[in-house]
Amino acid sequence: MAAKxxxxxxxxxxxxxxxxxxxxxQTSMLESHAGGARFAYNTMxxxxxxxLGQREAEKSYGIASADxxxxxSWSFQSLRNGFNRLKHQVAVREDGTPWWxxxxxxxxxxxxxxxxxxxxxxxxxxxxxxxxxxxGFPSFKSKRxxxxxxxxxxxxxxxxxxxxxxxxKLGTMRxxxxxxxxxxxxxxxxxxxxKATVRFERGHWLVSFTCVVARAAQRPAHVKRxxxxxxxxxxxxxxxxxxxxxxxxxxxxxxxxxxKRASRKLRALQRKAARxxxxxxxxxxxxxxxxxxWLRTQQxxxxxxxxxxxxxxxxxxxxxxxxxxxxxxxGTETLAVKNMMASGGARKKGxxxxxxxxxxxxxxxxxxxxTTWYRSKRVQADRWYPSSKTCxxxxxxxxxxxxxxxxxxxxxxxxxxxxxxxxxxxxxLARLARAEQSACFDSGGADRKSTAPAALVxxxxxxxxxxxxxxxxxx
Ligand SMILES: [Zn+2]
Numbered sequence: 003m004a005a006k007x008x009x010x011x012x013x014x015x016x017x018x019x020x021x022x023x024x025x026x027x028q029t030s031m032l033e034s035h036a037g038g039a040r041f042a043y044n045t046m047x048x049x050x051x052x053x054l055g056q057r058e059a060e061k062s063y064g065i066a067s068a069d070x071x072x073x074x075s076w077s078f079q080s081l082r083n084g085f086n087r088l089k090h091q092v093a094v095r096e097d098g099t100p101w102w103x104x105x106x107x108x109x110x111x112x113x114x115x116x117x118x119x120x121x122x123x124x125x126x127x128x129x130x131x132x133x134x135x136x137x138g139f140p141s142f143k144s145k146r147x148x149x150x151x152x153x154x155x156x157x158x159x160x161x162x163x164x165x166x167x168x169x170x171k172l173g174t175m176r177x178x179x180x181x182x183x184x185x186x187x188x189x190x191x192x193x194x195x196x197k198a199t200v201r202f203e204r205g206h207w208l209v210s211f212t213c214v215v216a217r218a219a220q221r222p223a224h225v226k227r228x229x230x231x232x233x234x235x236x237x238x239x240x241x242x243x244x245x246x247x248x249x250x251x252x253x254x255x256x257x258x259x260x261x262k263r264a265s266r267k268l269r270a271l272q273r274k275a276a277r278x279x280x281x282x283x284x285x286x287x288x289x290x291x292x293x294x295x296w297l298r299t300q301q302x303x304x305x306x307x308x309x310x311x312x313x314x315x316x317x318x319x320x321x322x323x324x325x326x327x328x329x330x331x332x333g334t335e336t337l338a339v340k341n342m343m344a345s346g347g348a349r350k351k352g353x354x355x356x357x358x359x360x361x362x363x364x365x366x367x368x369x370x371x372x373t374t375w376y377r378s379k380r381v382q383a384d385r386w387y388p389s390s391k392t393c394x395x396x397x398x399x400x401x402x403x404x405x406x407x408x409x410x411x412x413x414x415x416x417x418x419x420x421x422x423x424x425x426x427x428x429x430x431l432a433r434l435a436r437a438e439q440s441a442c443f444d445s446g447g448a449d450r451k452s453t454a455p456a457a458l459v460x461x462x463x464x465x466x467x468x469x470x471x472x473x474x475x476x477x
Pocket of ligand 1: 393394395396397398412413414417418419
């Protein structure tokens with residue numbers, strides 16, 4: 003694979019994910035590949051650290067820069083070549099037999115690629131050439147780290163029978179869901195697999211194929227267009243509320259009952275486990291052998307977690323598809339997850355659990371690539387735009403609006419508007435999107451041409467530097 007793959011015109015990146023159903027020996031091989039990838043990552047990280055440490059020590063002895071041990075290259079190629087040299091000494095068993103041969107070399111190469119990226123991010127971050135939060139020096143991967151590895155070359159296929167996939171070294175494996183959507187595209191030549199990432203998550207091995215797919219960027223004919231321009235508010239109580247600039251509510255999606263029930267059941271199970279004799283004895287403050295009852299509850303919890311996660315994923319996809327297909331221009335808040343959840347957070351603390359749990363970043367990312375697919379457009383409000391606090395009637399801005407206030411009541415005596423809180427915010431966002439849209443057309447219609455992947459316009463009145471840059475790929 004070339005260093006940088008350019009997505010052809012009219013093609014988009016899209017990922018297809020399947021849960022694998024490996025045989026016993028295949029499970030061992032999956033484990034072995036994940037372990038091998040971790041080993042390569044840690045081996046090369048250790049080498050980089052040793053090199054840095056050596057140079058540091060030499061400097062402290064006053065050795066001239068020119069005479070220092072040369073610094074090691076952190077490029078992907080150098081790290082991969084480095085591992086290929088080292089593996090003959092380090093990736094062998096005590097009796098001298100090499101175990102590295104048992105895994106595909108791709109697993110090691112991709113681990114080196116990840117390490118190269120992590121080092122580059124850290125380096126750029128410390129030099130100040132990288133935006134966003136400070137990136138720390140890469141750390142070693144422990145046995146508890148995510149089990150994950152990837153293939154970019156070799157035999158990577160979805161089999162014609164729609165129920166098996168083939169990966170290098172691992173061979174053909176059964177998958178739980180039908181692969182027909184991907185298989186049809188591969189057969190028709192409208193999709194190409196670039197990469198297969200395998201990871202272990204919540205008790206299952208999953209494979210994700212990153213593909214380039216030829217997609218006509220347009221709305222499917224059967225989908226009804228609900229309105230040209232809308233604002234979408236991620237509600238506190240409802241999932242989303244969409245409204246037009248003239249104040250018409252066009253969409254309100256509520257959290258589904260099944261989902262609430264499933265989440266409630268999960269929390270009840272977790273409380274149950276807390277009452278049972280787990281591995282930690284709070285009385286004596288020591289570890290102990292957990293009871294069988296506790297272990298049984300853990301198994302039920304794991305199953306319920308998978309169920310809840312699947313429901314959430316499914317619903318989030320349906321929601322973002324609906325939004326991207328039903329409207330031409332969608333105004334939203336800036337959904338910088340880190341700003342909202344990690345630091346600060348107060349502004350959307352009560353945000354509907356089901357969206358918050360699934361990750362606002364994921365909502366944002368899906369909306370971005372789906373608006374590209376369906377030729378709609380997303381307009382993000384400035385991070386500090388007070389969509390909730392602004393009155394959609396008179397434009398006055400409240401100083402404070404508690405999350406518990408479900409209804410917006412305008413303080414301006416002459417206006418006195420009383421309106422559903424989320425609807426009010428959605429109307430404001432719709433107007434902002436409309437204003438931005440007309441501004442684009444006024445300035446020579448430059449925007450009409452930009453149907454290419456980055457059809458995203460961020461409204462940034464006081465050009466701040468920390469705007470989130472969503473990935474354009476699907477996952
Ligand atoms: Zn008002």
